[in-house]
Amino acid sequence: MRPARPFHRILAPAAALALALAGCEQPGEGDVLSIEAVGAVGAVLVLDANGTGRADQGDLPLAGWTVNLDQPAGGTVASAVTDEEGAAVFLEVPVGRLVPSVPANALGDTLSLIPATALPFTLGASQTASLAPVVTLPTYSVGQARELPAGKPLFTEGIALNGLGTTDRVLHLKAGDRYIRVLSVDEGSVAVGDSVRVAGRTAVDQGVPVLDGQAVFRLRAGGPQPVPLQLSTGEAAGARGGELDAALVFVTGAEIKEVVDQGEEGVLLVADDGNGPVTIRFRSSFQVDPEAIEPDTDFLAVAVGLLVPGRLGTEVVWEIRPRTTSDVLIGRLGG
Secondary structure, three states: OOOOOOOOOOOOHHHHHHHHHOOOOOOOOOOOOOOOOEEEEEEEOEEOOOOOOOOOOOOEEOOOOEEEEEOOOOOEEEEEEOOOOOEEEEEEEEOEEEEEEOOHHHHOOOOEEOHHHOOOEEEOOOOEEEEOOEEEOOEOOHHHHHHOOOOOEEEEEEEEOOOOOOOOOOEEEEEOOEEEEEEOOOEOOOOOOOEEEEEEEEEEEOOEEEEEEEEEEEEEOOOOOOOOEEOOHHHHHHHHHHOOOOOEEEEOOEEEEEEEEOHHHOEEEEEEOOOOEEEEEEOHHHOOOHHHOOOOOEEEEEEEEEEEEEEEOOEEEEEEEOOOHHHEEEEEOOO
């Protein structure tokens, strides 16, 4: 879809005057000629697709939407419907103080018109005004997003706990002490530690709140590396009832009790530091050799990874998923 472009149509003063005079009867001798003063307005209505709060190249034109020109005290002076590029054209608009608006039923309970892009303006006789009203999604914190019902479109911001690969488009996001997974991100490139804004829709996965991602926008690149949260193996296995879903965590000093080669599903290690077992899953692309790891002999000196829910029958279980092979250091007892 093409980006919205500024309104360029200019109505010449002579043309405006001709429009004002059109349809008027030729005045007779002694009659007073009454001319209604009018101007023209062009507006481009866009959706704030990147959350910047202003019209820019990242936005999407809103086609087929009604744009109104209202009086500040109330009452609509003129209406027009936007074309495929989001442009609406108003001709022969009575001069005076006007305010652009969008009907409330079009915005619903999700979208809003950014006030700073729809300020009152004064239209003079034979003048042309150009407007760029912007419709936006609400912005919620990560913590707030986790509490919203499923299906709510929004923006949220945080620190990326992982990078987005070409095939794995799931982003783990942290803001303060709250975390959320963003699934199926369509657009955007992100590295660990980047400060990002995400456009998405609230959803539920494996019984925990997540976002269905639409796009991610880098606000600041190359921030400090996120510090993982230290947990016991038992705490990691419970993820605090799901509150730590998507968190970056680490366990240390856990004995490896079992190694399972699941082929394309990767290699699983079951480890226990005495507080209960937890599963660490290596992706198959890591090419971990399961034969090189000896249960009850090897231990996890440290294992860093992202907490992700899976299922064991009807029960939700939590796994630590390393981001790279360097996230895990395996030692040998007595070695």
